[in-house]
Amino acid sequence: MMGDRFKYDFLIIGSGVAGLWYALHVADHGRVAIVTKKEQAESNTNYAQGGIAAVLASEDSYESHVQDTLVAGAGLSDPAVTRIVVTEGPAEVKALMALGASFTREAGALHLGREGGHSVPRIVHARDATGYEVERALLAAIQRHSAITVFEYHYAVDLITEHHLGQMVTKLRPDIGCYGAYIYDERADVVHVFLAKVTMLATGGSSAVYLHTTNPPIATGDGVAMAYRAKARISNMEFVQFHPTALYQGEDQRAGARGFLISEAVRGHGARLLNQAGERFMPAYDQRAELAPRDIVARAIDDQLKQRGDDYVLLDISHKPRQEIEAYFPTIAAACLARGLDMASDPLPVVPSAHYQCGGVVTDHHARTSIGGLLATGEVACTGLHGANRLASNSLLEALVFSRRAAKVAVQLMAARPINKAVPDWDDTGTERPQERILLSHNRDELQRVMWDYVGIVRSTFRLDRAFRRTRLLYEEVEEFYQRTRLGSGLCELRNMIAVAYLIIRSAQMRRESRGLHYTVDYPIPVDGECRPSFV
Numbered sequence: 001m002m003g004d005r006f007k008y009d010f011l012i013i014g015s016g017v018a019g020l021w022y023a024l025h026v027a028d029h030g031r032v033a034i035v036t037k038k039e040q041a042e043s044n045t046n047y048a049q050g051g052i053a054a055v056l057a058s059e060d061s062y063e064s065h066v067q068d069t070l071v072a073g074a075g076l077s078d079p080a081v082t083r084i085v086v087t088e089g090p091a092e093v094k095a096l097m098a099l100g101a102s103f104t105r106e107a108g109a110l111h112l113g114r115e116g117g118h119s120v121p122r123i124v125h126a127r128d129a130t131g132y133e134v135e136r137a138l139l140a141a142i143q144r145h146s147a148i149t150v151f152e153y154h155y156a157v158d159l160i161t162e163h164h165l166g167q168m169v170t171k172l173r174p175d176i177g178c179y180g181a182y183i184y185d186e187r188a189d190v191v192h193v194f195l196a197k198v199t200m201l202a203t204g205g206s207s208a209v210y211l212h213t214t215n216p217p218i219a220t221g222d223g224v225a226m227a228y229r230a231k232a233r234i235s236n237m238e239f240v241q242f243h244p245t246a247l248y249q250g251e252d253q254r255a256g257a258r259g260f261l262i263s264e265a266v267r268g269h270g271a272r273l274l275n276q277a278g279e280r281f282m283p284a285y286d287q288r289a290e291l292a293p294r295d296i297v298a299r300a301i302d303d304q305l306k307q308r309g310d311d312y313v314l315l316d317i318s319h320k321p322r323q324e325i326e327a328y329f330p331t332i333a334a335a336c337l338a339r340g341l342d343m344a345s346d347p348l349p350v351v352p353s354a355h356y357q358c359g360g361v362v363t364d365h366h367a368r369t370s371i372g373g374l375l376a377t378g379e380v381a382c383t384g385l386h387g388a389n390r391l392a393s394n395s396l397l398e399a400l401v402f403s404r405r406a407a408k409v410a411v412q413l414m415a416a417r418p419i420n421k422a423v424p425d426w427d428d429t430g431t432e433r434p435q436e437r438i439l440l441s442h443n444r445d446e447l448q449r450v451m452w453d454y455v456g457i458v459r460s461t462f463r464l465d466r467a468f469r470r471t472r473l474l475y476e477e478v479e480e481f482y483q484r485t486r487l488g489s490g491l492c493e494l495r496n497m498i499a500v501a502y503l504i505i506r507s508a509q510m511r512r513e514s515r516g517l518h519y520t521v522d523y524p525i526p527v528d529g530e531c532r533p534s535f536v
């Protein structure tokens with residue numbers, strides 16, 4: 001099972017916006033390897049719909065975007081980080097356009113959409129398929145760069161640190177370094193050693209730990225789990241964002257079908273939320289109605305579902321002209337039609353779904369983690385921008401800003417960090433081929449259901465404790481299996497999902513208040529003294 005040894009100046013794990021934007025900015029300074037666990041385009045980035053929030057209109061201001069972000073973040077967004085992202089973001093959007101990304105224009109100017117929590121329209125978008133356009137443009141640029149090699153179906157198993165050199169590594173040790181990663185090559189069924197001077201974690205989020213999610217199945221939180229095992233600092237994992245409006249898919253939904261997102265831009269364009277009696281309910285919950293921040297809208301829907309015993313609410317934009325709907329939302333309209341729903345004439349059935357990981361691996365203003373030579377950007381990182389609740393369309397922006405910042409320090413780091421040749425090959429002595437694959441699919445399913453049922457939009461101490469006990473059992477079973485079984489990406493993903501579930505549950509148990517996305521019936525009120533990031 002032992003593979004090859006590769007040496008690179010820069011190793012990047014993940015090929016979404018964060019990894020690719022960083023790659024393009026370091027590639028003139030050294031050799032770059034991007035490893036990615038599926039096809040290169042498969043990422044959350046590829047499915048982003050609404051767009052990128054950026055202050056580009058003359059009637060908008062940095063102050064307004066900063067304030068909107070801080071308000072959504074419910075007291076936990078870092079004001080300095082927010083200012084960095086808001087002020088540096090517009091230049092990144094322009095650089096993306098210069099690279100070839102094409103965004104929707106009207107009368108020659110960029111068309112700016114509106115989303116919840118934003119005081120003004122400020123969302124740059126490519127109709128309703130912004131992420132697809134961003135990923136397309138980035139991958140095209142990556143292909144043109146001779147210093148970059150993309151390794152598809154290469155799954156990062158673990159970050160290499162002093163632990164692999166036989167030393168004791170703890171969270172308190174200040175001099176841990178990262179020397180690359182063990183990478184499972186799915187097609188060759190071997191584990192390679194990728195040695196690097198600088199390693200970038202750009203593995204995205206973890207919403208696939210929930211049964212119902214808008215994310216593709218790759219979003220298993222591998223980066224957070226790997227960083228946690230390597231003893232990096234992790235923060236704010238209790239803040240899981242549930243998007244209010246994923247399409248409800250009936251029986252398929254109950255069987256765990258992947259959620260299809262109905263962009264917040266649809267509400268920004270005037271869609272209203274109705275309960276199944278046809279009553280518009282959002283104005284009773286918040287004066288911003290359908291355009292309140294996501295945590296409020298998702299909780300209001302959850303409340304309606306529980307009060308009425310319904311499975312879904314309705315999202316209605318049928319009062320707008322058909323041509324307008326089809327012009328702004330061609331992807332969504334087509335996906336709905338494929339499921340027999342015409343959004344121009346009928347309200348759509350929708351439910352909240354797990355969407356975004358606001359916490360993650362703690363990074364500083366230059367994307368450095370607490371481990372030397374290890375950087376992190378994108379959804380895997382906790383920069384401090386999102387606080388207790390991410391403002392819509394701030395994540396692509398954050399990834400662009402911090403990936404460029406990361407590239408600057410990476411080039412300096414590279415010069416100071418030699419390749420560590422003492423790293424041993426992967427050792428799988430004593431393991432055998434898996435006999436009980438059913439354990440993987442069954443445990444994955446069980447974990448996703450536990451997280452959905454007990455660690456969802458509305459939490460309680462009782463439910464969190466129950467989830468903790470169930471997850472501990474899964475952990476023990478899967479660890480025992482892992483120790484005696486030859487590697488496979490399914491097994492590694494399950495192990496990582498359990499680790500991430502544990503981090504979410506523990507962080508939620510520790511927060512004795514309700515704030516932003518974390519709402520518990522046992523501590524329903526935000527508490528000043530608790531207004532600080534959580535660490536696990």
Ligand code: FAD
Nearest residue numbers: 014015016018037043044045050051156204378379395396
């Ligand atoms: P991703 O784009 O998820 O990329 C992660 C990469 O890491 C993937 O290539 C994956 O295969 C790889 N990877 C993961 N683990 C491993 C491993 N162990 N080994 C090797 N490779 C690995 N945000 C906005 O700002 N605006 C929007 O309009 C918007 N709409 C969204 C719509 C949907 C449906 C979804 C799901 C998200 C949306 N978001 C939006 C959020 C945004 O898309 C993501 O936060 C952002 O794209 C994350 O980028 P990333 O590069 O960090 O991660």
Ligand code: SIN
Nearest residue numbers: 049050263264392393
């Ligand atoms: C959406 O289009 O509703 C998603 C936007 C986001 O997650 O930022």
